[in-house]
Amino acid sequence: MVKRIGGALLLSLDLDRESTRSISTQLCTALREVILSGGLSAGERLPASRTLAKDLGVSRTTVNDAFERLVAEGLIESRVGAGTFVSQALKAERPMPSPRVQETPAPARKPRLATAVTRAMGDFVERQRLPYSPGAFVTALPALDTFPMAQWSRLVSKHWRAQRDDVMGYGEPYGYRPLRQAIAGHLRTSRGVVCEADQIFITGGAQQAFNLIGSVLLNPGDKAWFENPGAIGACNGLVACGADLVPVPIDGEGIRVDVGLELAPQFRLAFVTPSHHQPLGVIMSLERRFALLQAAERAKAWIIEDDYDGEFCFGRRPLPTLKSVDSTGRVIYVGTFSKSLFPSLRLGYLLSPPALVSTFERLTRAFLPGVPTSLQAVTAEFIEEGHFATHIRRMRRIYAERHQALCDAAGERLTGLLDVAPTESGLHTVGFLPPGISEIDVAATAEGRGITVSPIRRFSLKPTGISGLVLGFGSIRPAEIRAGVGVLGQVLEDLMR
Numbered sequence: 001m002v003k004r005i006g007g008a009l010l011l012s013l014d015l016d017r018e019s020t021r022s023i024s025t026q027l028c029t030a031l032r033e034v035i036l037s038g039g040l041s042a043g044e045r046l047p048a049s050r051t052l053a054k055d056l057g058v059s060r061t062t063v064n065d066a067f068e069r070l071v072a073e074g075l076i077e078s079r080v081g082a083g084t085f086v087s088q089a090l091k092a093e094r095p096m097p098s099p100r101v102q103e104t105p106a107p108a109r110k111p112r113l114a115t116a117v118t119r120a121m122g123d124f125v126e127r128q129r130l131p132y133s134p135g136a137f138v139t140a141l142p143a144l145d146t147f148p149m150a151q152w153s154r155l156v157s158k159h160w161r162a163q164r165d166d167v168m169g170y171g172e173p174y175g176y177r178p179l180r181q182a183i184a185g186h187l188r189t190s191r192g193v194v195c196e197a198d199q200i201f202i203t204g205g206a207q208q209a210f211n212l213i214g215s216v217l218l219n220p221g222d223k224a225w226f227e228n229p230g231a232i233g234a235c236n237g238l239v240a241c242g243a244d245l246v247p248v249p250i251d252g253e254g255i256r257v258d259v260g261l262e263l264a265p266q267f268r269l270a271f272v273t274p275s276h277h278q279p280l281g282v283i284m285s286l287e288r289r290f291a292l293l294q295a296a297e298r299a300k301a302w303i304i305e306d307d308y309d310g311e312f313c314f315g316r317r318p319l320p321t322l323k324s325v326d327s328t329g330r331v332i333y334v335g336t337f338s339k340s341l342f343p344s345l346r347l348g349y350l351l352s353p354p355a356l357v358s359t360f361e362r363l364t365r366a367f368l369p370g371v372p373t374s375l376q377a378v379t380a381e382f383i384e385e386g387h388f389a390t391h392i393r394r395m396r397r398i399y400a401e402r403h404q405a406l407c408d409a410a411g412e413r414l415t416g417l418l419d420v421a422p423t424e425s426g427l428h429t430v431g432f433l434p435p436g437i438s439e440i441d442v443a444a445t446a447e448g449r450g451i452t453v454s455p456i457r458r459f460s461l462k463p464t465g466i467s468g469l470v471l472g473f474g475s476i477r478p479a480e481i482r483a484g485v486g487v488l489g490q491v492l493e494d495l496m497r
C-alpha cells in the first residue's frame with residue numbers, strides 16, 4: 001500500500017488497459033497532471049517504483065520508464081539512496097487554472113476583431129462568405145468548365161522542372177518579380193493604367209489586399225465610405241481593421257458622392273467597384289468618378305478601386321478604370337485572378353500610388369507571409385506567353401452568351417415575377433422582385449430546390465429599399481441557366497400564390 005498523501009492520489013490514477021496508448025505513456029501523463037495541478041507539492045516524495053508498480057498492477061519497468069521521462073522534463077528528481085521527489089523548481093509560482101466560479105459568469109470580454117465584426121454585422125449570417133460550387137445562380141465563380149487546363153498543367157510541370165533553388169526557397173516579399181512585371185504590362189495595355197512593376201504587391205487574393213490596405217491606412221474608428229449595398233469580403237476586411245463604415249447609397253451612376261460628403265466629409269477611405277458595381281452591376285459614370293476623386297483629394301482620403309471582374313465587358317467598350325483617370329494619386333487599385341483565372345489560386349494584387357510604395361514595402365517585408373512562388377511563376381508565364389489575353393477574350397464571348405441565355409430565359413419565363421436587369425459586364429446581374437415578396441423567402445425556398453440566389457440584403461450594411469436577387473450566370477452553361485430559370489419561376493409562382 002502507498003502510505004503518503006500523494007500516494008492515495010496516485011492510487012486513483014486511471015489507466016486504460018484497452019487504450020492504444022502505452023501504459024507507461026498514460027502513467028507519465030497522469031503523474032504530470034497531478035504534479036502540475038498541485039496534487040503533489042515541491043519536495044514531496046513519490047512512492048518507490050516497486051511499490052507503485054505493485055499498487056497499480058503494472059510492471060516496475062513501466063513505472064521506471066514514466067519516472068525517467070518526468071525526470072527528463074524536470075518535474076521530478078531522483079536522489080540516490082533517498083528516493084524520487086517532486087522537483088524543487090515547482091516551488092516557484094506557476095500558472096494555475098482560475099477557480100471555477102459558480103455564480104453567473106461575467107460577460108466574456110470579446111477580442112477586438114469579434115467586437116468589430118459583431119458591431120458591423122450583428123447576427124446577420126447572410127453576410128458571411130459562403131462556400132461556392134458551380135450551379136444556378138451562384139455568384140463569384142467564373143466558368144471553370146472552359147478553363148484551358150492543358151496549357152496550365154504544362155506550365156505547372158515546366159515550373160517544377162526548373163532549378164530547385166528557384167522553385168523551393170522563400171519567395172520575394174512583394175511578390176515574384178516576373179509576375180509583378182507581367183501584371184504591370186497587362187494593366188498598361190488592357191486597363192489603361194500607367195504603372196510600374198515596383199508599384200505592384202502580390203497578395204493572397206483581393207481579400208488580403210483589402211486587409212493590408214486597411215491595416216496600413218486606418219486607425220480604429222476612421223470613417224470609410226462603403227457602397228451600400230456593397231462587396232461582402234471587402235466590408236469584412238475593413239471592419240476587421242477597425243473601419244467605421246459609412247454606408248453610401250448607389251444610383252444609376254454609381255456611389256452617391258454628395259451623400260457621402262453629407263454623412264462623413266472627413267472620410268479617410270472610400271471603397272468602390274466602378275467597373276461593375278458589386279452587387280447591382282452599375283458602371284460608375286465619368287462625372288461620378290471625377291467627383292469621387294475630387295472629394296478624396298479635398299479630404300486627403302484614399303480610394304480603393306476593386307476591379308474584380310472589369311475585364312469581362314461585353315456590352316460596350318469598357319470605360320477606363322478609375323485609376324487611369326486618377327491624376328491625384330489617391331487611388332489604390334486592387335485586382336484579382338479569382339475571376340480571370342480561378343479562385344483557388346488565391347492570387348490578387350494591389351497597385352500602390354507612388355506615395356505609398358515605401359509604406360507597403362515596409363509592411364509586406366515585416367508581416368506578409370507571402371504567396372506560393374510556384375503559382376505566381378505559372379501565372380506570370382501564362383500571361384507572358386499570351387494565354388491570359390486569349391483566355392480573357394474567349395471568356396468575354398462565353399459570358400456574353402451566358403448572360404444572353406439568362407436574359408432570354410427570364411424574358412420568356414419570369415415576366416411579372418422577376419425583373420432581370422441586363423448588365424454590360426461581369427459574371428452576375430440582379431433581378432428585382434415585385435412588392436410584397438420577400439427576397440429572403442425566395443432565397444430560402446430556391447435553396448430547397450437546388451438553386452442559389454443571393455438576396456440583395458445580404459450585401460447591405462443597412463436597408464436599401466431595393467428588393468431583389470443577385471444572379472450569377474458565369475459558372476454554368478446556357479442549358480443549365482434555362483433549367484434554373486424554370487425552377488426559379490416555379491419558386492416565385494408558388495410564393496406569390
Ligand SMILES: Cc1ncc(COP(=O)(O)O)c(C=O)c1O
Pocket residue numbers: 140204205206207208231232233273278306308335336337338343347348
Ligand atoms: C467584389 C469582389 N471583389 C473581389 C473578389 C475576389 O476576392 P478574392 O481575390 O479574395 O477571391 C470578389 C469575389 O467574389 C468580389 O466579389
